[in-house]
């Protein structure tokens with residue numbers, strides 16, 4: 001036994017020598033008889049670089065040795081064939097091949113090895129080779145499993161005919177069908193949905209699919225300005241209308257003539273302007289501030305709101321005639337938490353866009369990262385998701401979207417039990433405020449992190465009774 005082991009050891013040494021020193025490629029020929037692997041010595045003795053070697057076949061190196069013999073151990077070669085090989089070796093390297101093969105044994109460094117041991121050795125190599133193949137197969141299977149667990153970036157497929165809009169959700173797709181139907185008409189459209197759900201995107205799609213697409217789409221956020229400034233913005237002013245009005249200024253209605261006016265946050269439009277808006281909607285005319293002339297325009301109105309206009313109606317804060325006029329064709333955009341199947345689609349869409357924008361190359365989104373993103377309630381909807389992804393793409397270092405690149409609240413939400421939405425929203429806003437030392441607005445303020453407008457966040461804070469002291473607001 002000890003003898004056998006000793007012999008085996010010596011054979012291993014011999015084999016290693018052959019592979020390392022003489023660089024025999026025989027052991028490493030693959031099934032197509034190309035050299036799967038070569039060592040430095042093989043390159044040296046045959047005078048090929050590793051790259052050249054890989055492109056060669058066994059026949060290029062030692063013509064005359066039958067191909068089927070190459071994958072086996074060299075010791076199995078018949079003497080004649082071996083001689084061809086060692087001649088070739090000598091020709092190219094100028095040295096004598098260090099192994100001699102006789103009828104029943106081989107000679108190496110002055111010692112002889114019987115063919116039966118060589119057979120054992122060959123078997124040993126073959127077992128090793130089989131083991132290596134099995135391991136390779138396991139590795140391939142493991143890689144495939146891993147690949148199934150990640151979202152490959154090249155799978156992105158937009159699921160509708162709208163260039164910018166990504167969705168696979170049946171309810172949202174129905175909304176898009178309505179967009180296609182209403183777009184070519186001149187009907188006013190009221191786009192409803194929480195902040196960041198894509199209302200402006202829908203307004204743009206309507207405009208772009210309408211006959212007005214070559215004229216401008218003008219946007220005005222009705223929550224952004226106090227009433228007098230808003231009137232000025234909407235209708236413009238004549239020269240001398242007020243102190244500092246040195247020249248005539250066209251309003252958004254002038255600018256949108258022939259095109260579309262998109263009134264965002266229409267629920268915030270002051271009452272006195274609601275009647276003026278109604279007049280333009282009904283008669284297509286208005287007067288500028290400080291002007292007597294009646295101006296006629298052809299403007300299509302698209303309006304959006306995240307508040308319940310019916311509730312405003314009941315509170316007397318929104319005119320019912322304007323409501324019914326605007327609400328001719330309502331389109332509801334569902335919040336992201338009600339279309340979770342869109343999260344992976346949107347994540348991939350935003351990762352791709354952020355990579356292009358920031359010169360990064362993220363190719364994989366591991367399943368656990370996607371699960372965290374899917375598990376989070378996204379109170380700021382798609383805008384919040386977009387911001388989180390952009391930040392994550394910038395922070396991730398390799399070609400994978402890293403879990404640590406996500407905000408803590410997103411990762412934590414995955415593990416947290418489901419609680420009522422308002423509770424979650426409240427906790428979520430407080431967490432965001434705590435990370436910004438309670439700074440609401442400005443760059444890196446809580447509003448930006450949450451993907452909300454400052455005013456929207458402040459309104460939510462009031463509604464949910466959030467203040468720094470933890471006292472009821």
Ligand SMILES: Nc1ncnc2c1ncn2[C@@H]1O[C@H](COP(=O)(O)OP(=O)(O)OP(=O)(O)O)[C@@H](O)[C@H]1O
Nearest residue numbers: 164165166167194195196197198199200201382383
């Ligand atoms: N389905 C979608 N596919 C791709 N991007 C989307 C989608 N929906 C929204 N977005 C993107 O999310 C961001 C927010 O969308 P948008 O501004 O249209 O929301 P909104 O409802 O008008 O928000 P707000 O009420 O705060 O004005 C935008 O950058 C928009 O491009």
